[in-house]
Amino acid sequence: xxxxxxxxxxxxxxxxxTANIIWMSFLFSMASFFCIGQTNSIDSxxxxxxxEAEPGNKLQLLIDLCEHHQSxxxxxxxxxxxxxxxxxxxxxxxxxxxAVMLILINTYLRLGNIDSAxxxxxxxxxxxxxxxxxTRSMYFKLxxxxxxxxxxxxxxKDALSELYKIIYEAEQFRDSLVLSKNMSTIGVINYNLxxxxxxxxxxxxxxxxxxxxxxxxxxSAIVLYINLAETYRWVQQTDSASYYxxxxxPLSQQTGNLFFLANSLRVKANIxxxxxxxxxxxxxMLECIEIREKTEGKLTMSNEQLAIAGIYLRSGNTDKAIxxxxxxxxxxxxxxxxxxxxxxxxxxxxxxxxxxxxDSKNYQQTLEKIITSKDAFYQANSAHAIAELQTxxxxxxxxxxxxxxxxxxxxxxxxxxxxLLLLLFITTVAWLLFKEDKKRQQLKMRQIQxxxxxxxxxxxxxxxxxxxxxxxxxxxxxxxAYAASIASxxxxxxxxxxxxxxxxxxxxxxxxxxxxxSQLSNTIWALKKEVFSLTAISDRIKIVIQRLQxxxxxxxxxxxxxxxxxxxxSPTHAFDLFQIMQESINxxxxxxxxxxxxxxxxxxxxWKIIIEDNGKGINSQRLKAEGGNGLTNMRxxxxxxxxxxxxxxxxxxxxxxxxxxxxx
Amino acid sequence: xxxxxxxxxxxxxxxxTFLQKINQLAGYQVLFTxxxxxxxxxxxxxLPDSKLPQVIFMDLEMPGMSGIETIAIAxxxxxxxxxxxxxxxxxDDKIFDAIRAGASGYLLKHESAEVLHExxxxxxxxxxxxxxxxxxxKALQLLSHSTKEEAAAPGDAFPSFxxxxxxxxxxxxxKGWDAKRIAATLNISTLTVRKHIxxxxxKLKVQSKAQIFQMAHKNKWFGDLDDSRY
Numbered sequence: 001x002x003x004x005x006x007x008x009x010x011x012x013x014x015x016x017x018t019a020n021i022i023w024m025s026f027l028f029s030m031a032s033f034f035c036i037g038q039t040n041s042i043d044s045x046x047x048x049x050x051x052e053a054e055p056g057n058k059l060q061l062l063i064d065l066c067e068h069h070q071s072x073x074x075x076x077x078x079x080x081x082x083x084x085x086x087x088x089x090x091x092x093x094x095x096x097x098x099a100v101m102l103i104l105i106n107t108y109l110r111l112g113n114i115d116s117a118x119x120x121x122x123x124x125x126x127x128x129x130x131x132x133x134x135t136r137s138m139y140f141k142l143x144x145x146x147x148x149x150x151x152x153x154x155x156x157k158d159a160l161s162e163l164y165k166i167i168y169e170a171e172q173f174r175d176s177l178v179l180s181k182n183m184s185t186i187g188v189i190n191y192n193l194x195x196x197x198x199x200x201x202x203x204x205x206x207x208x209x210x211x212x213x214x215x216x217x218x219x220s221a222i223v224l225y226i227n228l229a230e231t232y233r234w235v236q237q238t239d240s241a242s243y244y245x246x247x248x249x250p251l252s253q254q255t256g257n258l259f260f261l262a263n264s265l266r267v268k269a270n271i272x273x274x275x276x277x278x279x280x281x282x283x284x285m286l287e288c289i290e291i292r293e294k295t296e297g298k299l300t301m302s303n304e305q306l307a308i309a310g311i312y313l314r315s316g317n318t319d320k321a322i323x324x325x326x327x328x329x330x331x332x333x334x335x336x337x338x339x340x341x342x343x344x345x346x347x348x349x350x351x352x353x354x355x356x357x358x359d360s361k362n363y364q365q366t367l368e369k370i371i372t373s374k375d376a377f378y379q380a381n382s383a384h385a386i387a388e389l390q391t392x393x394x395x396x397x398x399x400x401x402x403x404x405x406x407x408x409x410x411x412x413x414x415x416x417x418x419x420l421l422l423l424l425f426i427t428t429v430a431w432l433l434f435k436e437d438k439k440r441q442q443l444k445m446r447q448i449q450x451x452x453x454x455x456x457x458x459x460x461x462x463x464x465x466x467x468x469x470x471x472x473x474x475x476x477x478x479x480x481a482y483a484a485s486i487a488s489x490x491x492x493x494x495x496x497x498x499x500x501x502x503x504x505x506x507x508x509x510x511x512x513x514x515x516x517x518s519q520l521s522n523t524i525w526a527l528k529k530e531v532f533s534l535t536a537i538s539d540r541i542k543i544v545i546q547r548l549q550x551x552x553x554x555x556x557x558x559x560x561x562x563x564x565x566x567x568x569x570s571p572t573h574a575f576d577l578f579q580i581m582q583e584s585i586n587x588x589x590x591x592x593x594x595x596x597x598x599x600x601x602x603x604x605x606x607w608k609i610i611i612e613d614n615g616k617g618i619n620s621q622r623l624k625a626e627g628g629n630g631l632t633n634m635r636x637x638x639x640x641x642x643x644x645x646x647x648x649x650x651x652x653x654x655x656x657x658x659x660x661x662x663x664x
Numbered sequence: 665x666x667x668x669x670x671x672x673x674x675x676x677x678x679x680x681t682f683l684q685k686i687n688q689l690a691g692y693q694v695l696f697t698x699x700x701x702x703x704x705x706x707x708x709x710x711l712p713d714s715k716l717p718q719v720i721f722m723d724l725e726m727p728g729m730s731g732i733e734t735i736a737i738a739x740x741x742x743x744x745x746x747x748x749x750x751x752x753x754x755x756d757d758k759i760f761d762a763i764r765a766g767a768s769g770y771l772l773k774h775e776s777a778e779v780l781h782e783x784x785x786x787x788x789x790x791x792x793x794x795x796x797x798x799x800x801x802k803a804l805q806l807l808s809h810s811t812k813e814e815a816a817a818p819g820d821a822f823p824s825f826x827x828x829x830x831x832x833x834x835x836x837x838x839k840g841w842d843a844k845r846i847a848a849t850l851n852i853s854t855l856t857v858r859k860h861i862x863x864x865x866x867k868l869k870v871q872s873k874a875q876i877f878q879m880a881h882k883n884k885w886f887g888d889l890d891d892s893r894y
Contacts, residue, residue, distance in 0.1 A: 473725070476752055481677035484774040488681045491776050492688060517774040525753050539798040540753075542840025549842070559840045 039256045042068050059087040059096055066103040070259045074110040081107040098128070098138050105145050109152060118149045130169055140170065140178045147185060156189055157399040163189075164407040180209040180220040184227060191231055193400065203228050222251050222260045230267045233274055241271045262291045266304060269311065278315035285311060301332050301342050309349050318353040325350040344373045465530060468571065472527035480520050487513040522578065532574035533566045538601050541581050545599075552589055556596045563603045567661070576637040577609070577659065580645070583634050584611040584657040592616060592655060612656040617649045667784050670717040671697045672704040672734065673750065674726045678773060682721065682750075685777040692784075701729030705738060708745075719746045719784050721771065724758050732758060732765045739766030739869075746787040760802045763868050769793020790855075792862035800837035803868055807834075826867065833860045 042065065049061035062084045069077055081103045088100045101124050108117035124142040128135035143166050150159035163186050170178040183206035190199035203224055210221050225248035232241035245268045252260040265288035272281030285308045293299055305328055312321035325346050332343065347370045354363035490510045525540065526532075538561055545557045569577065581599070588597050592615025600610040631647075638645035638659060648656040669692060673679045679697060686692050695717045698704040708716065720738070724731035735747045749762045749770040759770045768787040771780060786793045795803070807826040826834070829850075836846045843857040850857075 476725075477675050478677075480752055480773070481675050481681070485677050485681040485684075487774055488684050488776070492684065514774075521753050521772075521774075528756075535801070536798065539796070539801065539838075539840075542797040543753075545840055546842055557840070 039068070039071060039258060041256060042071060055087050055090055056093070059084060059091060059093075059100075062087065063096060063099045063103065066106070068257075069103070069106045069110070071257065074107070077103075077107050077110055098124070102141060102145070105142075109145070109148055112152075114149055114152050117145070117152075121146045121149060130173075136173065136175075140166065140175065143169075144178070144182060144185075147182070151185075151189075156193070157395075157403065160186065160189060160400045160403050164403060168407075168410075176209040176211060177216055177220065180206045180217065180224065182206075183209070184220060184224045187224075187231075188227055189400070191227070191234075196231065196235060198404075199231055200228075203231070218251060218255050219257070219260075222248050222255070222257070222264070225251070226260070226263055226267055229264075229271070233267065233271050236274065238271050238274050241267070241274075245271060258291055258294075262288050262304075265291065266307065269307065273307075273311050273314060276314075278311055278317075281311045282308065282315070301328050301340070301346060303342075306342070306345055306349065309346075309353075313349060313353055313356070316356075318357045321353045322350060322357070325353070340373075341377065344370060344377060347373055468527045472524045475520060475524050475527070480517070480524065483513060483516045483520055487517055522575065522582075526571045526575035526578070529571060529574075531568040531570065533568055534563055534601060534603050534607060535561070535566050537569070537574055537578050537581070538563075540578060541585075541599065544582055545585065548585065548589065554595060555589060557599070558596070559599045559601070561601050563601060565603050565605075565607075567603055567607050573641045576641050577643075580634045580637055580657075580659055581609060581611060583630055587630060587657075588613040588615065588655070592618075594654060606661045608658065608660040610656050610658050612650060612654055614650075614654040617653050618647055618655040666691045666693060667719065667788065668693045668695050668717045669784065670695045670704070670707070670720045672699075672701065672720060672726070672731065673697070673723040674699045675723070678723070678750070681773075685780050688777040689781050700726055701731065701734030701737075704734055705729075708738060708742060713744070716742060716745055718788055719748055721748050721750050722762075722767070723750050724756070724762060732762050735762055735767050736765040746791075748783055748787060748793065759796075760799055760868075763799065763865060766869055768862075768865055770796075786858065786862075790858045790862045792858070792865035794843060794858075795834075795837050795861055795864070797838050797840050800834045803864055804831070804834040804838060807831075807864070807867055826864070830860050830864055830867075833857060834864065837861075 045061060045065040045068075049058060049065055052058040052061055062080055066072070066077070066080055066084065072080070081100075084100045084103050088096050101120060105117045105120045105124075108114070108120065121142050125139065125146070128138040128142060130136055130139050143162065147159050147162045147166070150156075150162060163182050166182045167179060167186070170182065183202045187199045187202035187206065190196075190202060206220070206224050207228075210217050210224070212221065225244045229241045229243075229245035229248060232238070232244065245264055248264045249261070249268065252264050265284055269281045269285035269288060272278070272284055285304065289299060289302075289304045289308065292302070292304055299305055305324060309321040309324045312318070312324065329343070329346055329350070332346075347366055351363055351366040351370060354360075354366055487510065490506060490513055493506055529536075538559060542559055545559070549555075549557065585597060585599070588594065588611065592613040594613035594615030596614045598610075598612050600608075600612070602608045602610075634657075635645060644658070644660045644662055646658050648658060650656055669686065671679060671682055671694065673682065679699075683694065683697070686694055695715070696707045698707055704720065704722075722731040722735055731749065735749075738745065739747065743766075747762070747767040749759055749767045750773050751759055751770050752773050756770075759767075762770070769783055769792055771783045771793070775783075783793045804826075808831070832850065833846055836849065841849075843854045843861070847854040847857045
């Protein structure tokens with residue numbers, strides 16, 4: 001991939017006019033100067049690559065080597081590209097396909113084969129999309145190469161259009177590397193279009209994306225520093241120019257990129273020249289030439305040579321300048337092109353030297369040569385063509401301005417709608433948060449109210465519980481104790497009493513006192529607990545049965561429990577159920593004349609209690625007749641608790657009292 | 665046979681009624697009456713074994729130290745004394761706790777002197793009074809979870825696991841059957857049934873002092889007081 005570096009603007013009018021037209025081709029020819037530009041790393045890679053026999057490894061080494069394509073001779077690069085393609089086809093690997101494609105495109109660009117490079121770029125772009133994260137990096141590389149192809153064809157309009165597109169896409173994915181590199185390129189185009197302020201603007205935007213701690217950014221950073229230095233030099237701000245070139249040189253040395261280093265030294269020499277520090281300018285430019293010649297061989301006509309001659313001229317050392325320029329023109333006469341703009345620049349500088357020296361003869365001859373060369377140049381590039389180029393340039397300049405304005409407008413448009421959307425989003429979020437907060441507050445309030453209600457119910461329940469227990473304790477300690485005392489005293493009297501009437505009265509007293517104790521016991525039992533299980537009620541009924549058994553020895557009892565779910569009843573309900581069961585058993589004993597009473601307690605989905613006897617049974621008339629207070633009380637208790645109760649005549653004999661948890 | 669008994673009851677009427685019933689019975693000597701758990705323990709303190717009552721009737725709900733606490737403490741120091749809990753109903757939850765603490769049975773407060781005598785004879789001669797269905801149910805639940813391995817733990821003076829026969833008797837008791845009916849069904853004597861019930865009472869008791877305090881703490885017999893008080 002080629003980095004766009006500014007070639008200094010020539011003070012010569014013709015060169016200034018043509019610089020913008022030829023600069024791209026010159027840029028590539030600069031890169032081709034590194035025909036044998038072997039650095040240590042290149043030499044090492046070359047050795048390893050040639051020594052490697054395994055095709056896969058060899059291809060990988062070749063790819064690594066071609067990463068330094070700027071510093072490799074273009075003919076060698078072409079050979080490497082061919083070898084790489086051959087190895088890729090042989091290996092048939094997808095992984096290296098993209099890398100080989102990049103080598104080929106760079107090689108075509110170096111060779112000036114723009115059409116082939118463009119075709120390959122288009123093919124690559126059709127296979128590598130921005131949306132796919134796996135191909136995004138390749139997409140950006142190819143897009144930048146497309147800009148190089150367009151730039152090489154002097155198509156600034158399309159180049160800028162592509163660049164703005166890349167910038168927009170890279171901003172979406174926050175790809176700092178792509179942004180810094182391509183912003184630098186936009187800066188170079190603006191510099192060439194004399195939009196100096198805009199050029200600075202883009203350079204600094206590019207700089208803002210540089211991460212100086214990341215080596216992947218070094219190349220972008222060097223190019224930005226060189227371009228900034230050259231642009232500052234051009235606007236006579238030599239201090240700023242020096243500042244940036246002094247940053248570019250050590251970084252170029254660090255990366256070992258001689259292309260960057262030579263360019264940095266060239267810019268530095270020109271800064272010295274502007275500052276009229278001619279010895280330093282000469283020394284630096286010679287250093288630059290030395291590096292160039294080290295990699296390119298002996299330079300004939302070159303920008304560097306022209307620059308050193310310019311330094312000699314400005315420092316008054318006209319003879320030295322004449323020597324350099326004449327020597328180069330002499331060498332170039334053999335194979336040079338008379339219409340070469342570089343040659344015209346050489347003649348113009350040489351003419352200035354002769355003029356300053358007062359050598360009118362050579363001055364005149366040189367002016368004649370200028371005319372000849374210009375004629376050849378104009379013959380090759382007719383006035384019409386030049387005018388067309390000029391018009392094209394102006395049009396491109398305007399179009400680039402329009403594109404830029406469109407880009408700015410698009411950005412503003414996106415910014416406006418983006419802000420609008422953001423505002424809408426913030427408003428929605430705020431509204432949702434407010435709603436959520438309100439909901440939470442309401443929920444909290446409801447929870448507080450429920451908690452207060454629960455605490456209030458708990459307090460009431462606890463108070464009721466305490467009161468119930470207090471009443472139970474009072475009954476137990478006072479009434480209970482007195483009743484037990486009465487029963488005990490009657491027992492004592494009963495033993496000693498001999499009078500029949502008194503004995504009957506005592507028996508009644510005894511029975512009554514026992515009933516009081518029994519009722520009291522039942523009441524206290526029900527008052528002492530918060531809840532009663534069916535099992536607890538069943539156990540209490542069994543005790544009742546045990547006591548009754550003493551008075552009814554001829555009757556047998558059975559309690560059958562089938563309790564799957566042990567339902568819990570409130571004290572009131574437990575007392576009601578116990579009383580109903582007790583009353584049913586007493587009724588069976590008193591009225592059924594049966595010999596067996598069975599109590600069945602079932603609890604599953606619902607609970608049901610059946611008290612059945614094998615006595616004479618009960619009919620509706622009897623039920624009505626015997627439905628005194630006892631049965632009415634049982635019905636009332638069941639109704640009050642929401643239970644069902646029914647009396648059933650059994651077959652062949654007996655009665656069942658069925659109490660169930662539902663009224664159905 | 666002469667029985668020596670004592671009473672711990674805070675209610676004066678109940679105390680008088682109890683003494684009245686005892687006075688109806690021949691061969692009984694009331695060694696002392698106490699109105700609180702602490703007073704009961706004070707009465708026992710320093711008494712030679714020969715002067716200790718055979719049976720102490722214990723009210724459960726008294727101010728200060730409860731009847732259960734008093735039984736737990738006294739039983740660990742005087743294992744030979746039988747404790748009968750005085751209650752107003754047979755299925756009071758506290759009766760079971762009292763049995764675990766060391767009581768050998770319970771007696772309803774309004775029961776006659778004859779029933780009182782039967783209770784004394786049962787605990788002194790057989791080691792346990794008749795059992796209510798509710799207590800039998802709880803005993804069945806507790807003892808059925810014990811295993812032979814637990815019973816074999818060192819320090820256990822008595823196996824805590826339940827035998828097949830005992831289980832049967834407990835199951836019939838839960839159904840509400842009395843000793844006579846159980847004996848007839850199982851074709852054994854009433855005496856044997858009583859002996860089995862006495863064994864069950866024994867198995868329900870917590871054996872060591874440490875276990876008593878652990879149990880007391882678990883069931884909050886001693887309220888929130890620090891165990892170190894005892």
